[in-house]
Amino acid sequence: MTAPPPIDALLASDALDELFASLSRADRIIAAVSGGPDSIALMHLLARWNPVSHRPPVTVVTIDHALRPEAAGEAAFVAGEASSLGWPHRTMIWTGEKPVTGLQEAAREARYRLLVQCAREEGASHLVTAHTRDDQAETVLMRMARGSGLTGLAGMRRERDREGIRHVRPLLDCPKEALLSLCASQGWPYVSDPSNADERFARVRWRKVMPVLAAEGLTAGRLARLARRVAQAEEALDAKAQQALGDAEPELGPGGFSFQAGILVREPFEIALRVLALALAKAGLDLESLRLHRLESCAVKLRAATGDGDALQVTIAGALVRLDRSGRLVIRPEPPRRRGR
Incomplete structure (x- = not known):
């Protein structure tokens, strides 16, 4: 297993400049801090930089998902820090009904929606979160x-766009162990979220499997690599x-986005898939919820028909x-369906 970087290395000014280089030209930065050790370390490192x-x-x-009574106190703790x-500091609360299934996924969507909303209200151009190398490994698994x-x-990408807000994950190569050691050595207090040990959630179950995989050589570092x-x-x-x-x-x-479909046949299947996805996006479609197997099935049919x-x-x-029979492919939003009685 790769050893975590020395604590002093994380605090060095040149290391901080490298970590936060992409934030230098931000108008304002939104730092998402839950109160856990990763985000507390991020906040203090950001303050040193x-x-x-x-x-x-x-x-x-701080996002209060309104799922635990302790959450309000944790937000107040972060406000004090x-x-x-x-x-x-601002606390954004996830209001409304909570789903019975898929709770973590719904909470994640709500979290980013609220963070983007806050960024717009604050005039911020950048959002930073404290995802670590361990989070990346769990995501890949x-x-x-x-x-x-x-x-x-x-x-997870180190940087991505979220509805016009630049989302940056500066600690994505940093092991969680190093951040825990940093909090301990610097006396930075943090809170522990009991849901991080709740095995109802898939990420927690994968987290518990990680030591077994690491013993066989499949470490967090290798998964991140x-x-x-x-x-x-x-x-x-791409x-x-x-x-x-x-x-x-x-x-x-006005009739939509079109191109010559012969390219779907001439190119390898993986490129054809990506061409089709690009075309759908250019036609104004939201691909966030599109399943890969559906895209693959569509590409297979189009390649066969074109050929x-x-x-x-x-x-x-x-x-x-x-x-059409000439080989021209047109993509446009599906018209509203009429419902009969």
Whole structure:
């Protein structure tokens, strides 16, 4: 197992500059802090990097999911810690009915929705969260178990866009062990969330499996390295797909987005999949909930019909996909369905 970096290395000014380099040009930073050791360490490291007046202002935000009575007290604790650093704090509460199943997934969606909302209200351009190398390893394992494709196996991205807000995970290469040691050595208090030990949640069950896998050589570090390498392959494949779509006479008009479907046959299947996904996105479709097997099935049908010179019409992800006999593929949002009595 790879040893965690020395504590002094995490506190060094050059290390902090490297960790937070992408935040230098932020208008304002939203730091998501739950009160656990990872996010408390992130907040204090960010404060060490950001004592200079010309660096971006920071607002600390805690999400109260309204699932535990202790959550309000934990948010108040974070508010006090933020105040000691001279930073404002906000608590955002997840209101409304909570689902019986898929609670963690729903809580995650609500959390990011509230963080993006807060960023907009505060005039922030960047959001930082304290995801660690261990979180990345658990994510890769969970996605492997669900039969994910390459995109899923690339794990969490170090940076991504969330509705115009730049989401940055500066600690993604840092082991949780190092952050726990840092909190202990610096006397940074934190709270413990009992749901992190609740085996009703899949992530907790995978966390308990990790030591067994590590004993066989499948460590968090190696899983995170796999995710980085898959992400590099993803970047190359996406670039190739962009080029392929550009060569297919794409056109965006009132009737939708269209291109010559022959590209789906000429390119390897993986590139054809990505071309189809790009085309769906350019037609204005939301692909967040699109299952990979549905995209694969659609691509298989389109490739077969294109190769045979047949016309075809299918629906996918709220889109109407129409292939004519000339080989032109048109994608547009599916019209509202009429309901009879």
